[in-house]
Amino acid sequence: MDSSEITLQVYHHHLKIPIETYFNTVTDFLDPWDERAYQFVVHKYLEEAKDNGIVGMVRQERDENYVYLDAAVRYPMAMDGRVPL
Secondary structure: OOHHHEEEEEEEEEEEEEHHHHHHHOOOOOOOOOHHHHHHHHHHHHHHOOOOOEEEEEEEEEOOOEEEEEEEEEEEEEOOOOOOO
């Protein structure tokens, strides 16, 4: 399949994560508020859900109890709407 026959479908996933769970997930990151940490958390979420999406940009908001992630997740698709092999 030629790359010109593939397009990306982008969906936003909104996650509400207890702050303690978030910190436990990003223990390997020096800065837990770095976008790479956000992407890692979303990647783990997709992996557990057996979702083959590709994590893109992630925005974060937080309060004293939760971290809120808004993740752009891309899904490669053929022009006819089929997911390529």
